[in-house]
Amino acid sequence: MPPVNAALRCANFEERRDRAMALFAEKGFGQVSMRELAAHVGLTAGSLYHHFPSKQDLLYDLIEEFYEELQATLDQGRRALARGTPVLPCLIAAHWQLHAERPLQFRLAERDFCCLSAAQQTRLGALRERYQTGLLRLVAPQSRLTGEALAATGHVLATLLNQLPGMLRERALSEAEGLALMESLVQGGIERTLG
Template identity: 65%
Template sequence: MPLTCAERCANFEERRDKALELFANKGFGQVSMRELASHLGLTAGSLYHHFPSKQHLLFDLIEELFEELLATLAPPAKGRSPAQRLSAVIGAHWALHAERPLQFRLAERDLCCLSDAQQARIAALRCDYETGLLRLIAPEAALPAASLAATAHVIASLLNSLPGWLQQSPLPQAQRLTLMESMLLGAIERSLPSGRISSAA
């Protein structure tokens, strides 16, 4: 019997997850199409019926991560202070990092393997993400545009790197999150005039 739509989708997601694991563990550039097909239980010829190219699959995985990062910046509940908004953003990033550690690794290490057009698309998503992040957690920050963009890039990099570093710590999770929040508060308050964030109540 032919597979149902749900079964086909489940198979696609399973193969995609296996490809993600292989890319993350070996490095995108070290994986041949033949090895990828074998890892997914496909022939090299049939692989193209599932994924247009190895590079297209990498792009899809990295693009998905940045779309998820943008989703962490959903409008906060009314009445929240900047510190409370920052805590909510940190919690969302922490959870996303725990859910998708391999995609974070790919985005950091293998972005350069994408085509120029694909890299431009990711750069645009990252710009939207960094702009939205700064608008959310430090809406009154005052700096020249170039300095503001550079600061947003650094804060976003910290926000996306700290969970991976701190999740290896023996500290309880609550203390790790508090440490992460303190580091980010310090970076924001020292870097952004008029961007001070009081500690959450």
């Protein structure tokens, strides 16, 4: 019987995190008080502090998870490379899928990153840079760019992969149309910049 209780606690915790994420995404992190957050997730304020020492810690946890998921998209690209299949379509499809599964985390990571402490921003910045560097190694391993130009290219490429799915879904494109357009836009940029 204990595993069921543990599983239930875990499910409740995930559900509460999802509710918190939805509230942050809807209102903006800075506009949500701990009292409002606690009520929204079905806890007392004191009980919420038991799970998360602060609102910032909760936001950090949500954004950190997002960067871990982005890192996992690179694993899919590596597997495609090992199979000898084109990497870019695989990465685009993985980002499209991740955006479909976690649109609120994309919004939080972009809009509310500035609400975190300097130390939290530094830790997440390192995760973001690791992701961007890995992305470039997969997509353009022979690039002639170096230094800041290469880092800026990685940032722009990651931004395209992370924002295009939301923009294209707003246009009511089918998945096939969206993926094809993303591939065309990203491939064109890569060929002109890194080719």
